[in-house]
Amino acid sequence: MWPHAVRHATVARNHVLTKCKWLAKIKTDEKGEPSVYKSRLVAKGFQQKEKEDYKEVFAPNCYKAIYGLKQAPRCWYNRLASALEGIGFRASACDESLFLMGEGESLVLLLVYVDDILLFSSSDKEIDGVQQKLTEQFKCKSLGEARYYLGMHIERDTERGWLKLHQGQYINTLAEKYSLQEERLGEGNVFLSCFADATWASEHEDSSSVGGYICMVGGGPVSWRSKKQSETALSSVESEYMAMFHAAKEMIWLRRLLKEIGHEQTCATPLFSDSKGAIAMARNAVLHGLNKHMRIKWHWLRKEVKLGTLDPIYVKTQQQPADFLTKRLAEEPHWRCVRMAGMSLN
Incomplete structure (x- = not known):
């Protein structure tokens, strides 16, 4: 165990x-073999009570934020973030698990998931420098070129200039378990687009609606949501x-x-919808009987359209991949949505 992590204390x-x-665990490599x-x-953190057993800091008799404590993730993140900022990194304004240092050819990206760290840079010198500084503050080791991270396989060909991320081992396991043979498609440029769809009063209990969206980058889904609307x-x-x-x-x-x-x-991001009325409402700021009762927050969308950030575009329902996020579909339209969402080669 780490020195000074635990000591006897009077209760x-x-x-x-x-x-x-x-807890015992066997970690596997990219081939699924034990490594x-x-x-x-x-700690059995589920036994802790907020404001009684923990706040933002932990009790003085716990010298290390061990796994299981409610406050452990925050303690570890604060410690790591402080160390990274000390060597020149800054936290991303969009995602606090992403840290950046330098710019241009010397740009270094550092991605954190608990205590698994992934480094990106076009400069080997920059990566070596960051690794050396981290080993001075933490007990860690370099696994070399990234080939397997959080269950994802990483393949690249520097000569042809392509990078491939996939979960082949995990997908094969699931495919065998559920008798599925579908594969994911992930090619294309780094171009962002989004499809949004909704039902109306489809929930019989409270007449609420269900909305969904799929955000695509390079032809593949990177973010999606299906949720009952609160209003x-x-x-x-x-x-x-x-x-x-x-x-x-x-x-x-x-x-x-x-x-x-x-x-x-560099251009407005297309936001596809199969509702001409909703698109007209997003483009037209004139209040009328259909929308004057709506809360002001919804009309923030108009501002972004006017600024040229977003571009609402009409698409037919048959070409709307977000359709299957709003309701249960028959088999044929369901798989059509799956294919349009870039999750199938067939």
């Missing part, structure tokens, strides 16, 4: 202890408009993220 009177247990045998001491729409146009609103919020975030990693969108 305070009326103090409730958080129990611990050992590392690990055992961790974890009751009084027309199908209104429910479609609210679906476009939620899709637009996600698109703005994705545009900022793509810009940060060097793929700025």
Whole structure:
């Protein structure tokens, strides 16, 4: 165990202890073969009560934020972020798990998932420098060129200039389990687009609507959502408009993220909808009987359209991949949506 991680202590009177247990895990490599045998001491954080057992900091008798504690992720992130900022990194404004340092040819991207770190840079010198500085503060090791990360296989060909991410081993396991043979398509340029759709009063209990969207980059889905709308729409146009609103919020975030990693969108991002009325409402700021009752927040969408950030475009229902996120479809239209969403080669 780490030095000074645990020591004997006197239990305070009326103090409730958080129990611990050992967890064993076998980590596999890109071929699915066992590579590392690990055992961790974890706390039973589900026994903790907010403001009684933890706040933003942890109790003084816990010298390391071990797995399982409610506050452990925050403690670890703060420690790591402080160290990264100390060596010149800055947190992304769009995603706090992404850190950036330098620019241009010397740009270094660092992606964090708990304690798994992935480094990107066109300069080997920059990567070596970051690794050296990290090993000075943390007990860690370099696994060399990234080939397997969080269950994803990473393949690249520098001569032909392509990079491929896939979960072949995991997908094969699921395909065998559920007798599915579909494969994912992931080719194309770094171009962002989005499809938004909604039903109207489809939930019989409260007459609420269901909205959904799919954001695509290079022909493949990167972000999607299917959720019952919290406000009751009084027309199908209104429910479609609210679906476009939620899709637009996600698109703005994705545009900022793509810009940060060097793929700025130089034109308005297309937002496809099969509702001509909702598109007209997004383009026209004139209030009338159909929308004057709607809350002001929904009309933020008009502002983004006027600024040229988004471009609402009509698409027929048969060409709307987000359709299967709003309701249950028959087999043929369901698989048509799957294919249009870039999740099938067939």
